[in-house]
Amino acid sequence: MKIYNKKNFASxxxxxxxxxxxxxxxxxxxxxxxxxxxDFLCLVFGVVLLVRSCSxxxxxxxxxxxxxxxxxxxxxxNKSKAFQIHQYLCLALAALFFVLxxxxxxxxxxxxxIGFAFAFALSLxxxxxxxxxxxxxx
Numbered sequence: 001m002k003i004y005n006k007k008n009f010a011s012x013x014x015x016x017x018x019x020x021x022x023x024x025x026x027x028x029x030x031x032x033x034x035x036x037x038x039d040f041l042c043l044v045f046g047v048v049l050l051v052r053s054c055s056x057x058x059x060x061x062x063x064x065x066x067x068x069x070x071x072x073x074x075x076x077x078n079k080s081k082a083f084q085i086h087q088y089l090c091l092a093l094a095a096l097f098f099v100l101x102x103x104x105x106x107x108x109x110x111x112x113x114i115g116f117a118f119a120f121a122l123s124l125x126x127x128x129x130x131x132x133x134x135x136x137x138x
Contacts, residue, residue: 004059005052012049019043083123090120 003009019042026036052058065071097113100106 001054002056003053004056005062008049008059008062009053012046012051012053014046015042016046016050019046083127087120087123087127090116090123094120 019039022039022042023036026032026039052062094113094116097109097116101109101113
């Protein structure tokens with residue numbers, strides 16, 4: 001058996017093992033079919049990725065789709081928008097927890113707000129650093 005797409009193989013192996021572990025945890029805890037739907041989907045998706053990574057023709061199709069310029073543009077826009085949403089969400093949650101800390105007087109809300117403010121600041125510094133990096137390279 002030859003592996004033609006190592007990235008898909010690693011992803012498929014991880015997802016399949018995750019599905020197996022989740023099924024094992026469900027069996028140990030007491031099996032309920034509603035809880036196992038995601039577990040079986042993980043297992044099936046992982047096996048499908050493993051099969052695609054071992055097939056020469058399917059791996060070629062996957063690699064061509066990965067190199068397609070339109071798919072790369074969509075992925076770039078997706079990551080950019082997800083990063084923006086993350087920044088705004090961290091800022092809104094930090095403000096919410098700071099207000100809750102002021103209203104309730106509980107230090108727990110203040111600490112959570114500080115955590116979200118730290119995540120927001122980290123994302124801003126990352127944004128600035130990547131902008132400077134790509135500005136200097138172009």
